[in-house]
Amino acid sequence: MPAPNKKATSLEKTLDYTFKNKELLHQAVTHSSCFNEKKGTRQSDNEKLEYLGDAVLNSIITILLYKKYKDKDEGFLSNARSCLVKRETLTEVAKTIDLSRHMSYGNGDQRVPQESKVLSNMMEALIGAIYLDGGMRKVTKVIKQLFSPFFTDDKLTEKNPKNLLQEYSQKRWGILPKYKFTRKTKNGFTVLVYIGKDQKAKGTGKSKKEAEQNAARELLNQLNGREAERVMSDHCKKRSSSAFR
Numbered sequence: 001m002p003a004p005n006k007k008a009t010s011l012e013k014t015l016d017y018t019f020k021n022k023e024l025l026h027q028a029v030t031h032s033s034c035f036n037e038k039k040g041t042r043q044s045d046n047e048k049l050e051y052l053g054d055a056v057l058n059s060i061i062t063i064l065l066y067k068k069y070k071d072k073d074e075g076f077l078s079n080a081r082s083c084l085v086k087r088e089t090l091t092e093v094a095k096t097i098d099l100s101r102h103m104s105y106g107n108g109d110q111r112v113p114q115e116s117k118v119l120s121n122m123m124e125a126l127i128g129a130i131y132l133d134g135g136m137r138k139v140t141k142v143i144k145q146l147f148s149p150f151f152t153d154d155k156l157t158e159k160n161p162k163n164l165l166q167e168y169s170q171k172r173w174g175i176l177p178k179y180k181f182t183r184k185t186k187n188g189f190t191v192l193v194y195i196g197k198d199q200k201a202k203g204t205g206k207s208k209k210e211a212e213q214n215a216a217r218e219l220l221n222q223l224n225g226r227e228a229e230r231v232m233s234d235h236c237k238k239r240s241s242s243a244f245r
Contacts, residue, residue, distance in 0.1 A: 011102040017142050019133050024049075028129035029122065030104045050121050053128030054206060057085055060136075060143050068151070079163070080156040082213070084147060089155075090120035093146050099123060161216035168223065169195050177219070179212050191215045199223065 008018045012025070019025045027045040061084050065077050072080075083089065094100070103122055131139040159167075162177075169177050173195060180192045187204065191211035194200035201222055203215025 009102070011097065011099070014097045015130075015142055016145065017130060017134065017138060019129070021133050024129040024133050025126075028125040029099070029102050031118065031122065046122070046125050049125040049128035049132075051124075051128070051206070052131065053124035053126065054085075056131045056136075056139060057124060057127050057143065060140050061085055061147070064140075064144065064147075064151075076156075079158075079160060082160045083155055083158045084150055086160070086213070087117055087120040089147075089150060090123045092150075094119040094123040096149075097146070099126070161213050161220055165193070165195075165216040165220055168220070177216065179215065181208060181211075193219050195219070 009025070011029070012018045028049050030046055032046050058081070061081050062077075065080050065084075069077060069080070099119060099122060105118065127139060127143065130142055165177050169175060175195060177193050177195050180194070182190045182192050182202075184190075185204065188206040189208045189211040190202060190204050191208060191214075192200060192202050193212065193215040199219060199222075201215050201219035203211050203213070203218055205211035205214050
């Protein structure tokens with residue numbers, strides 16, 4: 001049996017963490033699409049690592065926030081955690097370590113979609129792999145290093161889509177949005193959000209909470225689009241009426 005390769009890769013040097021089990025690193029950075037395109041090959045463990053990494057990241061971020069902001073209430077801590085573990089932040093973190101350059105995606109010829117959920121999912125898989133390889137202390141050190149630039153007042157006080165939708169709905173119609181869990185799928189959960197009878201949208205996520213956030217984000221996008229159309233329509237009507245004066 002050949003001796004294990006203990007030489008640190010460029011990704012490991014960036015992370016300041018060297019895997020004892022290189023196979024875990026390989027699994028973390030190999031997207032399941034690589035196996036989907038090759039019939040008869042084994043299934044990728046990447047999605048299981050992603051599932052584990054999601055739980056580990058949430059736990060560690062929760063602890064870090066609790067220790068750092070002892071004077072803040074639960075509302076602040078909950079919103080801050082959502083801001084730090086959301087897909088957009090994970091994608092930004094993945095880009096800071098140039099994760100896509102180290103990934104195997106599709107048939108090897110395709111580029112990783114930079115703004116899709118692929119990068120954020122792979123970031124979670126990498127965190128899961130580090131936890132299995134080095135334990136809680138090591139993965140906490142890596143997470144603190146990667147996420148410390150995002151522990152800023154602007155970042156931690158960003159309003160999540162659910163909060164924004166609630167504020168918009170109360171101001172516009174005087175009612176609160178309602179969320180309804182519709183079904184559990186292979187990839188997670190599906191949730192429907194609706195305001196009254198006319199405004200509704202659907203969102204999916206690995207957890208019910210993520211699905212609710214995505215549903216709220218989708219409905220906000222719809223409402224913003226309609227609002228822009230209404231403003232443009234009103235503007236055109238005003239121009240048209242002034243032309244006949």
